[in-house]
Amino acid sequence: MARRPDRRKLRTLRLLRDALIAQILEKGYDAVTVQDITDHANLGRATFYLHFDNKEELLMSSLREMFDDLKERFGVPPPDSFLAGDHPSRLVPFQHAFEYRDLYRVTLLSQQGTAAIVNGIREYLASNMGERLQAAVPASANGKMPLDVLANYLAGGMIALISWWLKSSAPYTAEEMADMFRQLALPTLLTFADSTQPR
């Protein structure tokens, strides 16, 4: 038994994955056809269907690999990991994102489909917050944190709250949500914005 894995097959899979990412980065997920992928990988179109049902499955298989790697690196969360400033696990998400940056770009920054909208909204919120912060924080204030980093962080937190709110049928009013957001954001703001601001 123990069929030899046929080295050809593994090579083919790798070629397809690479071609997909390359093509997505070039023209966007929706615009990529199976033909594009196989052309770019120098394979026959039928060969694609030998291994995957459609291009979504190919993308998913790549993402699954990446995701499994992420989970494995995190491992079981150690009890006190979170607040300890120097625990190495704090690096995991960012290192992981950097290593798989092509795949992250493909998904997080997608300019197609509804993902584009989400990105548009977050960017708008970030720039809107940026302006407000600009006004609220004296230019003199401590440069401990770049303003657009701060703005994006807050915008991302807000979007996440809204998503969670609309997804779960959590019984909160818009006002309660706004208050929660304020409570969550205020400690950070007070730290990085001018501390002379009123409560």
Next chain:
Amino acid sequence: MARRPDRRKLRTLRLLRDALIAQILEKGYDAVTVQDITDHANLGRATFYLHFDNKEELLMSSLREMFDDLKERFGVPPPDSFLAGDHPSRLVPFQHAFEYRDLYRVTLLSQQGTAAIVNGIREYLASNMGERLQAAVPASANGKMPLDVLANYLAGGMIALISWWLKSSAPYTAEEMADMFRQLALPTLLTFADSTQPR
């Protein structure tokens, strides 16, 4: 001449918009065809093309309306709006999300395309953080903030940082990014998690 806009036309536009949203919620943006939309609106397919070039444009026109409304409500950011706890503008994003919740769901929670991936990643990060917080925060700790709200907020902020980082060619290392995130998150954590934690 300046013909009257023909009330029929407005009705047709509205029918198309509503049909699109209904269909997206039912089967997801990608799976919706122009035929689906016009069938659902009881219109001919050709009629669709009288008003829009393609379904993306129809979606965009709906989103543009929604978005314009958001911008208008925010208006010019008043100088001191951000930190003032009770400024009414703090409600705007959440009220807006609630009013247009169908459209928000369509975009933020999409189960299709690459948007699904982003959501998957954020959910994973949120649950991972949730576990860590669970461990870090004594059950006794102040119930001021539901744990999953906190977890989602932090996960959203992290994703936003990563997106911003990969998009801009900002010259930061993964380590620097991880540190920034820690600095941004720590004040909030110290506020809502057990304050006896070290450092």
Next chain:
Amino acid sequence: MARRPDRRKLRTLRLLRDALIAQILEKGYDAVTVQDITDHANLGRATFYLHFDNKEELLMSSLREMFDDLKERFGVPPPDSFLAGDHPSRLVPFQHAFEYRDLYRVTLLSQQGTAAIVNGIREYLASNMGERLQAAVPASANGKMPLDVLANYLAGGMIALISWWLKSSAPYTAEEMADMFRQLALPTLLTFADSTQPR
């Protein structure tokens, strides 16, 4: 109601039929692809499938037309038609074959496919001859030969003559062919059909 039949459609059907015949004569039925047909007809491949399920159906629709014409020309077999030397119906099969000689060649001489058609035609001719013989031969007549054996024998002989005629470029008119057939068949008929029939 009564939608106008859209002249375009009729033209399209004709183009497809002509293209099919031309391509079959050029490379044989099996080797003809739908793409070949639509290319030759200057139409889109999808247009083909708007009107026919597959190339067999297109061929069948052509043959059906041809066949209906043949049946109509024969009409109801007149009682004494068969042995009467100069009855005009004796010309029908040969004239018909000549008019539709392209289609006949496609089916009778085909180096590929469509044996079904030949069998269909022979069976039709045999049953037609059977009816005529039934009328011409008194039931009392000698049972030396089953009627359907006789009918099939004659139909086979006729088809063979037509095949040979259309294949060889033998310089005979339809009338000459019909006469030859009559001469070949008459001795047999006189033997097995009622001998009181006129010469």
Next chain:
Amino acid sequence: MARRPDRRKLRTLRLLRDALIAQILEKGYDAVTVQDITDHANLGRATFYLHFDNKEELLMSSLREMFDDLKERFGVPPPDSFLAGDHPSRLVPFQHAFEYRDLYRVTLLSQQGTAAIVNGIREYLASNMGERLQAAVPASANGKMPLDVLANYLAGGMIALISWWLKSSAPYTAEEMADMFRQLALPTLLTFADSTQPR
């Protein structure tokens, strides 16, 4: 050198031939795939291509065998064979058809494909008959009917009889069929061939 042919090979060839015929009778020539054949024969698909280039060649090889047998049985047409009522060669076509009735059914009654074979068989019979007639009819004989017209007519009649015989489950022996054919053909032959021939 010159290894002996490995008994397995012969077995494989037989398996393939049988599987082809069985499958054709079941679903028609066109619908049979190489996979069907090898599945039915319990062989690998690659094995098929070890022995034949394609399924047509496999069919042809079977038909060739059958055909060679037919030619051999006829042998050289004896000069006076044709009109002699009891010459054994008159049985050959019908006996042959009966023995190979599966293959005959496949080709003569096929609802799909292989018209080419039927034409080949008829042409062979016609030319065989032509030679016999040539011998039987004194060159001096009446030119009332071209010999090849006569030969094709008779061959067509014979094929039609065989088709009818194999299709209907008519309870006739090969001998009875041969006699019927002789009775049907004789009047015509006596009219157009030298009348001095024995009955």
Next chain:
DNA sequence: TCCTAAGCGAGACGGTACGTCTTGTCTTCCA
């Protein structure tokens, strides 16, 4: 009796055609 080449199974691969689906354009007609 071994051993060696043939026969064979398995399955990856490139290729071609299939029949289906959707898109966007266009034309004709109706209300």
Next chain:
DNA sequence: TGGAAGACAAGACGTACCGTCTCGCTTAGGA
């Protein structure tokens, strides 16, 4: 004039076969 109906071109989809190929296993028959 807005809309309905539907023909059409274009092109991607996923499926089905084809014929080729490489890789090992098995086994018959010659040494």
